[in-house]
Amino acid sequence: MTHGMLTTIGFDADDTLWQNERFFRLTQDRFAALLADYAAPEHLNERLLAAERRNIGRYGYGIKGFTLSMIETAIEVTEDRVPAGIIRELISAGQDMLAHPIELLPHAQAAVEAVARTHRVVLITKGDLLDQERKLAQSGLGDLFDAVEIVSEKTPAVYEAIFVRHGDGAAQAMMVGNSMRSDVVPAIEAGGWGVHVPHDLIWDIEHAEAPDHAPRYRSIADLAALPALIAGLEAG
Incomplete structure (x- = not known):
């Protein structure tokens, strides 16, 4: 089931849903x-x-x-x-x-479950194919996602293609993640919403300036706030 202007929600994996x-x-x-x-x-x-x-x-x-x-x-x-x-x-x-066991971050499972009840949800992650598949399987979240995309890089073009393939285009999509460089900025450049969920550790290569003046940029303290954010955007 989908409603409002958002039909597809993308989630990053590492340091958004679980520790990495x-x-x-x-x-x-x-x-x-x-x-x-x-x-x-x-x-x-x-x-x-x-x-x-x-x-x-x-x-x-x-x-x-x-x-x-x-x-x-x-x-x-x-x-x-x-x-x-x-x-x-x-x-x-x-x-x-x-071989390290997966440790879900606070509110990760509840947030994905809540969003999956009303929107298409897609896991969009970079990294080694076998390792990312292992982590998703161990996380217990796999059945909640409508699709999983393991990509070599996260660029505006990649987001555009994914949100066409699994939704109604970037304009009706949102990407949620901890990396400004990979999750937030390119999703906004593709025409979607970018939601930053800070993690206390960030790889130096993933640093980027927050797009504070972008109309489709939002930041939340943790994933517990995501369902209310989505509901507020759709109501507004």
Whole structure:
């Protein structure tokens, strides 16, 4: 069933519906500890972030690309002398991340259930296909979504295509997520609504300025406020 001017609601996954960045930070701390004899943590973090930026085009988003970037950085900062044991530890760290249980964020399930009763709901996420499918299956939310889109990048054109495929176009759609860069700004540029749900941790690559003057931009404290926001927009 759909009503009002909004027919399709898109939800981001990582750090919108469940924890994600926290596990990357913990693994990054482990990475810094393993390489403490070779470089200071701040320098390692800078080099790792630079490697991640370089490698997005090669590996895409997700844990596997992050693990390869850690290994590449370890080789660089040790000038090709990184012990095999450290490489083994970094591979193990990546495998641990891929096996970590899903932790839903507060209000995630209730918000998706409420919105799914009145609108088409679509999960729109970046990352590794197998890992995102695993997380969705473990989350218990899979049956609530009318469609799932795992994409290599979130651009206005991608949102336009998704909201045509699973709805009535971007003008009657909303994207909800924690990333200004990936969830909010491109959805608004596509002609839809962009709703920011802040998370206390944000990957540096996902930073972007809030589109404060965009008429279709909204920010809510947490997902508990989403059903009322949608109802208010449709009533207004």
